[in-house]
Amino acid sequence: MPELPEVEVSRQGLLPYLPGQRLLGAIFRTPKLRHALPGELAARLAGLRVDAISRRGKFLLFDCQCASGGGWLILHLGMSGSLRLVDPGTPAQKHDHVDLVFSSTVLRFRDPRRFGVLLWHEGSTVDRHPMISVLGIEPLSDEFDDDWLYAATRRRATPIKPLLMDSHFIAGIGNIYAAESLFRAGISPLRAANRIGKERYRHLVAAIRSTLQSAIAAGGSSLRDYAHSDGGLGSFQLSCRVYGRPGEPCMRCNKPIRAVRQAGRSTFYCPHCQR
């Protein structure tokens, strides 16, 4: 399941190959992806050059410009999406929904559960797209620190864990990394956000940073050759200390990990170590 680190590693893996390449076109095998308009998109893309690839939260942003103007491809991998670079003519398999065709390679998007998103935004900037403009702070940016988090939570009575996962608040923290970061910071996922002090938020910011960055590092080190690796990006998910381990002993205190539901999502934590 791609979270921010997987998306970032995907971006880094594509950087040696795509920027500077010109799109010949696109092939859509699935009539309707979420929010996408495949027909129009396929026609619009031909002739554009990918100038840069950036990331916002879990969105990959392909800057596709040309002399007569261009726009941005906005891609979200959902929960089961993956990208790979294949040679032209490589047969598509089940769930291979979209090909972005370049002269010497093809960027292939596979997404079995089809929660992914592929959108086009006309123009030179993507900041004002309705799905991008509403995104919250980047958790790996310098602006994200204990001062920011403390101030931003003073009027939020919601439990901290669903707030961490709210992409309008912080962009890119999913269920797994929210649980793992809270465990490392020793904060209960049930605690109201406005009842956590600045010192504890300092620990949480550090935990979020280190959890995300170590996952990116792990992915980067496992990423040898994006173009020729068969499986695209392997799952390089960090080894979880609480996520998916209900009933198992806490690695710190040996008491059992508890599972609860918050806002419709499962939450795993150690009631003894996390307060």
Place this chain on the structure above:
DNA sequence: CGTTACCCCTGGAGGC
């Protein structure tokens, strides 16, 4: 405005 329930989708796991 803040918060929650539900929906989209498919495959895998577990029960019978």
Place this chain on the structure above:
DNA sequence: TGCCTCCAGGGGTAAC
């Protein structure tokens, strides 16, 4: 073994 149900995930939308 096969069929059924449940669950996972992110983010939009509707509703409270």
